[in-house]
Amino acid sequence: AQSVTQLDSQVPVFEEAPVELRCNYSSSVSVYLFWYVQYPNQGLQLLLKYLSGSTLVKGINGFEAEFNKSQTSFHLRKPSVHISDTAEYFCAVSDLINTDKLIFGTGTRLQVFP
Amino acid sequence: DSGVTQTPKHLITATGQRVTLRCSPRSGDLSVYWYQQSLDQGLQFLIQYYNGEERAKGNILERFSAQQFPDLHSELNLSSLELGDSALYFCASSVGGAGGYNEQFFGPGTRLTVL
Numbered sequence: 001a002q003s004v005t006q007l008d009s010q011v012p013v014f015e016e017a018p019v020e021l022r023c024n025y026s027s028s029v030s031v032y033l034f035w036y037v038q039y040p041n042q043g044l045q046l047l048l049k050y051l052s053g054s055t056l057v058k059g060i061n062g063f064e065a066e067f068n069k070s071q072t073s074f075h076l077r078k079p080s081v082h083i084s085d086t087a088e089y090f091c092a093v094s095d096l097i098n099t100d101k102l103i104f105g106t107g108t109r110l111q112v113f114p
Numbered sequence: 115d116s117g118v119t120q121t122p123k124h125l126i127t128a129t130g131q132r133v134t135l136r137c138s139p140r141s142g143d144l145s146v147y148w149y150q151q152s153l154d155q156g157l158q159f160l161i162q163y164y165n166g167e168e169r170a171k172g173n174i175l176e177r178f179s180a181q182q183f184p185d186l187h188s189e190l191n192l193s194s195l196e197l198g199d200s201a202l203y204f205c206a207s208s209v210g211g212a213g214g215y216n217e218q219f220f221g222p223g224t225r226l227t228v229l
Contacts (some may be wrong), residue, residue, distance in 0.1 A: 001148060030156055031229070032215060036220075040140075040221060041222075043116060043118070043204055043220035043221050043222045043223055044157075044204065044206075044220040045220070046217060046218075049215075049216055049217075098168070098170060098218060100145065100147065100160055100208065100210075100218070101159055101162070101168060101170050102173065102218065103159070104156060104157040104158070104159075105156075106156045107156065107157070
């Protein structure tokens with residue numbers, strides 16, 4: 001079975017600073033990896049995904065993530081954050097057989113201060 | 115706006131009661147998924163339907179059931195409600211189909227409060 005660990009429950013950062021949100025996964029089979037964002041009082045929106053190919057994945061709103069198979073990690077980064085990036089971020093995984101069944105981490109609350 | 119609609123937006127009820135949450139998928143999507151987001155359990159996959167048939171099951175309680183109708187909308191029925199069932203319930207939809215990756219688009223959720 002797969003599992004996802006997001007070690008940081010909250011990440012405070014000042015506007016225009018870089019940020020990294022950490023995600024580690026556990027799986028005995030190959031996986032797809034995802035980052036979703038949840039703005040206050042809204043549903044989840046897909047930021048980016050890794051299915052195969054290049055390990056550096058670029059998503060919307062200037063975010064990117066790098067898949068590291070040896071470290072079983074998929075950390076999310078942004079070189080310069082904005083106030084509007086304040087939200088909850090979820091890392092998720094699915095395996096290549098049950099591709100539709102997403103297993104989510106516990107989420108990281110990104111708080112951007114002016 | 116993802117194109118997935120959920121009603122009602124908020125629901126307040128008492129323990130022991132039964133409620134029905136409704137989801138309309140994006141136009142053309144055949145798969146519907148239900149997720150529960152609670153403070154203690156986080157975001158959990160409950161169940162998936164594809165074109166009217168159950169396709170995958172997650173941590174769904176026996177008191178909960180779902181179905182997908184011929185017009186592809188889906189309903190999640192929660193019965194014998196307990197305080198711990200208070201949560202945000204999300205519906206998502208995708209094109210679906212066998213194998214491969216299908217992006218899931220999430221609705222805004224229904225917030226259930228059990229008093």
